[in-house]
Amino acid sequence: MSTMSEAKLKKMQAKVAEASHEKTDLTPVKTLKKETAQEKRNVKILCNVRPSEKKAFIDLIGRKTESDAVRELVLAFIETNK
Amino acid sequence: MTDKTILINNGNLGRQGKTTIAYTIYKTAIESFKYVTNDIENASIKLADHVKNGDLFHFPVGTDIDMDFDGHIIFDFGGKPDDRLLEVADFVDVIIVPIRYESDSELEITVRNINTLIEVNPNIVVVINNTDPADIKLVTAALKFNPAFKNIKIFVINHSKYVRRLANDNNTVFEVASLNKADATRLNKTIIPQFKDLFRHLEINI
Numbered sequence: 001m002s003t004m005s006e007a008k009l010k011k012m013q014a015k016v017a018e019a020s021h022e023k024t025d026l027t028p029v030k031t032l033k034k035e036t037a038q039e040k041r042n043v044k045i046l047c048n049v050r051p052s053e054k055k056a057f058i059d060l061i062g063r064k065t066e067s068d069a070v071r072e073l074v075l076a077f078i079e080t081n082k
Numbered sequence: 083m084t085d086k087t088i089l090i091n092n093g094n095l096g097r098q099g100k101t102t103i104a105y106t107i108y109k110t111a112i113e114s115f116k117y118v119t120n121d122i123e124n125a126s127i128k129l130a131d132h133v134k135n136g137d138l139f140h141f142p143v144g145t146d147i148d149m150d151f152d153g154h155i156i157f158d159f160g161g162k163p164d165d166r167l168l169e170v171a172d173f174v175d176v177i178i179v180p181i182r183y184e185s186d187s188e189l190e191i192t193v194r195n196i197n198t199l200i201e202v203n204p205n206i207v208v209v210i211n212n213t214d215p216a217d218i219k220l221v222t223a224a225l226k227f228n229p230a231f232k233n234i235k236i237f238v239i240n241h242s243k244y245v246r247r248l249a250n251d252n253n254t255v256f257e258v259a260s261l262n263k264a265d266a267t268r269l270n271k272t273i274i275p276q277f278k279d280l281f282r283h284l285e286i287n288i
Contacts, residue, residue, distance in 0.1 A: 005220065012224035015186050019193035020228045024093050026198050027165040042151040042173065067085050067152055 045074060086113070086286065087174040089157040092181060093195035095188065096161040099180040099211035101125045102245060104158035106254045106277060108133065112287040115154040118147070120164050126249045141166075172202040176284060179206060183213045183221045193228060200230065208236045209280065212245060237280045242273045256288075 049057075061069040088107070090100045101119075105127050108115050118139045122129055129138055141147045143164045157170050171177055177199055181192045192208075200206055210221050222236050239245075244265065247253050255273055259266035281288055 009220050009223055012186055012189060012220055013227040015190050016193050016224045016227045019190040020197065020230065022194045023198040023201075024191070024194040026093055026163070026167050026195070040149070040151055065085070065153070 041071070045070070085152065086115075086154045086176075086284070087151075087157070088155070088176050088178060088284065089159060089170055089174040090178045090180065091157075091160040091167065091171070091195075091199070092179050092192055093198070094161065094163055095181075095191055095195070096124070097126075098160075098182045098188075099209070099239070099245075100160055101127055101129075101158055102248055103178060103180055103209060103211070103239075103280075104156050105129070105132070105248065106256070107281070107284075107286060108137075108156055109254045110256050110277070110281070110286075110288045111154075113154050115156050116149070117156050117158065118149070119158045120166075121159075121161050124161060125158070127252055132252050168198075168202050171199050174203065176205045176207060177203055178209055178280075180209045180211045181213075181221065182211050183217050189221060189224060193225070196231065196234070200234075204233070206234050207280075207283065208234055210236060210238045212239065212241045215240065235283060237276065237283070239276045239280070240272050242269075244269060244273065 057069070058066065064072075088104075090104045092098045092100070104117065108117050109132075115137065116139060117129065117133045117137050118141065119125060119129060120141055120143055122140045129140075139149050141149075143162050143166075147166055147170070151173070155174075157174065159167055159170060179192065179196055179199070181188055183189060196206060196208075208225060210218055213221065218238055222238075225231055225234070225236060242255070244255050244258050247258055248255075253261070255269050255277065259269045259274060278288070
């Protein structure tokens with residue numbers, strides 16, 4: 001690396017260091033939320049399984065998406081344990 | 083494949099390559115993605131003409147994101163202040179932050195934007211996009227100077243005259259390569275492998 005590059009990098013690093021203590025306010029505009037008529041599927045439930053367990057599950061769900069298949073299990077669990 | 087949700091954003095910085103990356107993922111991935119934008123009028127590509135009906139969702143700033151969040155989704159958000167941004171950032175699997183370095187101004191703003199985004203979602207990838215080759219190593223080294231960014235993977239997509247074909251002709255670099263052998267030879271030397279590296283990391287099949 002040339003001396004000029006090193007000098008440029010030092011300058012950039014100083015600016016990064018200075019900016020490191022600052023955050024941008026990325027939500028300055030407020031949206032008035034309306035009541036949504038229907039709850040959306042927009043939260044996740046996660047679990048860790050072994051690779052072989054995942055493969056066995058995926059092999060059984062056919063054309064369903066993984067998300068739809070897991071949701072079926074969640075809904076069945078809720079129904080059974082109400 | 084597990085549902086993949088991606089946000090492409092660099093705060094309110096415009097012209098960083100968000101739509102180029104978003105659209106290239108959308109067109110090139112084997113999987114079908116929903117394409118969600120908050121600013122269809124100012125996108126560098128005529129999204130309404132080239133994203134399939136049923137795949138494209140436009141929620142202008144100030145409206146609710148009223149859609150089913152199932153399946154693979156790309157959120158091409160940014161350029162305008164948007165109070166839904168952090169909610170989307172929290173929801174997605176990964177945030178791609180493109181930076182097109184022209185001066186230290188982009189660098190400083192990007193650092194501040196990442197500082198905000200990383201608080202809601204640590205899974206961030208930076209793409210140094212359309213940047214003078216002489217500056218790429220410097221930008222990479224400068225970003226890594228921040229210890230808070232040590233786990234952030236940085237990818238590079240070189241400046242290329244072919245990228246402007248996306249805005250001008252609505253062809254991704256993959257489509258350009260498939261149309262012309264000479265272009266393919268050039269594109270397969272740099273920019274296509276760079277996109278492939280990014281796709282590999284995102285576990286997107288092409």
